[in-house]
Amino acid sequence: MESPWKPFLRENMLDPYPMYKELRENDPIHQSRTGEWVITRYEDAKAILKDDRFIVGNRAEWLSKAATQHMDKWESFAVIIDALRSFLVFKNPPDHALLRKFIMQAWNSREVDQIINENIEKLFSTIDPSHFDVVSQLATPLPAMTMARIFGLPTSDYQYLEDLSHKMIQSLDLYLTFRQIKKMEDATKAFIAYFEKHAAIKLAKPDDGLLSRLIQLNKESKTIHHHELIANCFFLFISGEETTAGLIELGLYHLITNNKLNPGIQDTANTAIEEILRYDSPLQIVVRIASEDVELGKQKIVAGSAVTICLGAANRDPEKFQQPDELLLSRTPNHHLSFGSGVHRCLGDWLAKKEFELLLNYLGRYDSFKIAKEPVWKENMNMRSFQSFAISCE
Numbered sequence: 001m002e003s004p005w006k007p008f009l010r011e012n013m014l015d016p017y018p019m020y021k022e023l024r025e026n027d028p029i030h031q032s033r034t035g036e037w038v039i040t041r042y043e044d045a046k047a048i049l050k051d052d053r054f055i056v057g058n059r060a061e062w063l064s065k066a067a068t069q070h071m072d073k074w075e076s077f078a079v080i081i082d083a084l085r086s087f088l089v090f091k092n093p094p095d096h097a098l099l100r101k102f103i104m105q106a107w108n109s110r111e112v113d114q115i116i117n118e119n120i121e122k123l124f125s126t127i128d129p130s131h132f133d134v135v136s137q138l139a140t141p142l143p144a145m146t147m148a149r150i151f152g153l154p155t156s157d158y159q160y161l162e163d164l165s166h167k168m169i170q171s172l173d174l175y176l177t178f179r180q181i182k183k184m185e186d187a188t189k190a191f192i193a194y195f196e197k198h199a200a201i202k203l204a205k206p207d208d209g210l211l212s213r214l215i216q217l218n219k220e221s222k223t224i225h226h227h228e229l230i231a232n233c234f235f236l237f238i239s240g241e242e243t244t245a246g247l248i249e250l251g252l253y254h255l256i257t258n259n260k261l262n263p264g265i266q267d268t269a270n271t272a273i274e275e276i277l278r279y280d281s282p283l284q285i286v287v288r289i290a291s292e293d294v295e296l297g298k299q300k301i302v303a304g305s306a307v308t309i310c311l312g313a314a315n316r317d318p319e320k321f322q323q324p325d326e327l328l329l330s331r332t333p334n335h336h337l338s339f340g341s342g343v344h345r346c347l348g349d350w351l352a353k354k355e356f357e358l359l360l361n362y363l364g365r366y367d368s369f370k371i372a373k374e375p376v377w378k379e380n381m382n383m384r385s386f387q388s389f390a391i392s393c394e
């Protein structure tokens with residue numbers, strides 16, 4: 001029988017939910033033609049994410065293999081491979097807990113409202129509300145400007161950092177071409193050079209920004225190698241950029257097309273944002289590797305197998321959510337998996353939600369919203385967002 005798992009089919013990239021439904025109903029623990037397992041039920045997804053027999057795949061080893069296939073004698077991808085090995089999200093216990101605790105110690109301030117509000121004001125000072133592109137004029141720059149300020153970096157650098165993040169985020173794609181790996185390698189080198197330069201500045205003149213706090217903490221505690229610290233600074237930057245942009249884009253799009261961006265939404269923004277995240281998650285897939293043989297339902301997942309967990313499919317599981325295909329903004333409880341679960345659960349969820357909440361507050365000054373130019377989706381199964389889409393606010 002032909003496998004329903006076709007992540008590269010254009011129609012599935014644009015709307016994966018019918019494919020998820022078919023898998024969830026007929027073969028929820030599905031083995032694809034390439035051998036990896038595809039998980040679409042909520043309970044299975046959550047159980048795997050919380051089960052320490054499933055570890056994060058060594059993305060760096062995997063990339064080394066891809067790189068070797070593509071490599072000619074002039075090319076080596078040592079820099080990106082080394083950076084990926086350092087990223088928090090690709091670490092397993094016990095290193096993972098140590099690094100996560102270290103980052104959390106430095107990143108303990110949630111007083112970001114003022115930064116975000118100033119950034120929103122600044123962006124809208126150059127936007128014509130009667131017609132603007134949400135992606136390029138609002139959703140992409142807002143998280144980059146915010147992360148730059150949180151790190152204590154010059155805000156004027158945000159476009160440069162945003163461009164590098166964009167190249168790096170492809171490391172999450174399921175398969176990579178030579179050109180993509182090359183772009184990622186170049187972006188990694190540029191990121192390292194940038195953060196090294198600013199780390200030296202902060203070392204000489206500490207301040208209250210996140211970069212300075214990470215450096216000071218490591219100077220005192222010597223918890224991690226300097227190159228790991230630098231790699232995780234730009235990993236944090238990347239993590240906070242494309243995903244949050246996705247939330248803003250998907251959020252505004254679904255609210256407007258469902259006629260739900262109404263005055264008063266600000267009063268119940270927290271619940272509404274959780275539902276938007278459930279309904280259409282910016283990050284659709286996370287991958288794990290079975291570290292030993294595991295029985296899952298009637299299937300035996302043998303050690304070493306890759307398991308693709310479809311968060312977007314779990315979030316639409318009718319066993320967990322009533323009327324899962326409806327956007328019900330007052331839905332509670334709403335234990336969606338868009339931020340993952342278990343030890344790797346997102347540590348920037350509060351920031352992404354805060355950016356969208358404050359944006360909704362700002363938009364409260366307008367009465368009506370229309371899609372001014374139909375969206376063009378990015379054709380990427382994992383990161384769900386748009387290339388462009390314009391709205392008008394009156």
Ligand code: HEM
Pocket residue numbers: 056088089090100236237239240241243244247281282283286287337338339340341343344345346347348349351352353
């Ligand atoms: C709507 C926006 C966001 C979504 C949908 C999202 C989603 C996720 C998911 C699903 C994971 C788990 C990955 C896994 O289990 O393999 C994760 C991890 C992570 N996220 Fe987010 N994220 C968002 C925003 C952010 C922001 C704003 C930051 C911070 C700047 C951030 C930082 C991280 C980090 C550092 C991890 C790795 C945690 C670990 O491995 O312990 N994320 N995110």
